[in-house]
Amino acid sequence: MPWIDAYEQCPCNSGQKYKFCCEKLVQKPTKKVPYTIYPERFVVGIICRCSDGFKKYYDEQRHHIRENVLWAEDKGLAFGIDQRVTKTYKFGKLDSIVIRLRNVPAKVESATFIAHELHHLILDQRGFIGVAPVRIEFDYIASSLSSMLTDPIIQSELSTYGLDIKNDFIAECETSLRALSGLNEPSDQINRMHWVFNYVSNILEWEVVCEKHGYVENELVKYFDSMFPVIAEEGKQLYEQIKTYGFETPQKQKALIKDIVGRYDPKGKVIKAPF
Known part of the structure; x- marks a missing residue:
């Protein structure tokens, strides 16, 4: 109602x-x-x-x-x-x-x-078409991969309208920190993939916020680095790969997604990529 x-x-x-x-x-x-x-x-x-x-x-x-x-x-x-x-x-x-x-x-x-x-x-x-899940229960994985590459572009473009991307970013970090409190690092590959994508997504969005509004502390990344160092290290490697490839055009994102899916889901059991 x-x-x-x-x-x-x-x-x-x-x-x-x-x-x-x-x-x-x-x-x-x-x-x-x-x-x-x-x-x-x-x-x-x-x-x-x-x-x-x-x-x-x-x-x-x-x-x-x-x-x-x-x-x-x-x-x-x-x-x-x-x-x-x-x-x-x-x-x-x-x-x-x-x-x-x-x-x-x-x-x-x-x-x-x-x-x-x-x-x-x-x-x-x-043309930024993203990915779809193989089965509906994997929708959160597909969404986290697509959002990891598109959210920084969205935040940058929304900032030109004066929309408050800084405070929304801080609020999202606070919500994520509350959700992570007391959780253990996942051991299964599917949920590890989800955590890595979200970690990298946070860093990429944070860079946009800092570019548009000046430096902002990233408490979520600090928490991840401290509590989940293995996930954080894997995320940093993926981040470097993304920055090397670039992700600002549909063509670059398609190449990136193909490489990421091949690395994290080589048998195609979770993500249906648009190749």
């Missing part, structure tokens, strides 16, 4: 009460999409009204996404994750895009995160 009252003014800025406006357009969960779906204008209305940076970004960039995007409420998202994009494929082709949010309508503090998820879809249009 949305966090606003039925008789409050609808967040879509129509001037009507929610009950007589966007509530009528809410779609119930189905077998294909097992989430409640809300109109996009309802979901982003508050952040468009309250965040000048997001409004400018949305007005300039939203039309680049050609696919149909569904906006869903998902209270079951993992701890520390307030939004996630899910892509479903049918016969090898993209079937649907669902942006899942913990809170609908989106709150203004989520502006940068929402723009970030939208920009993943825009990079898809520009």
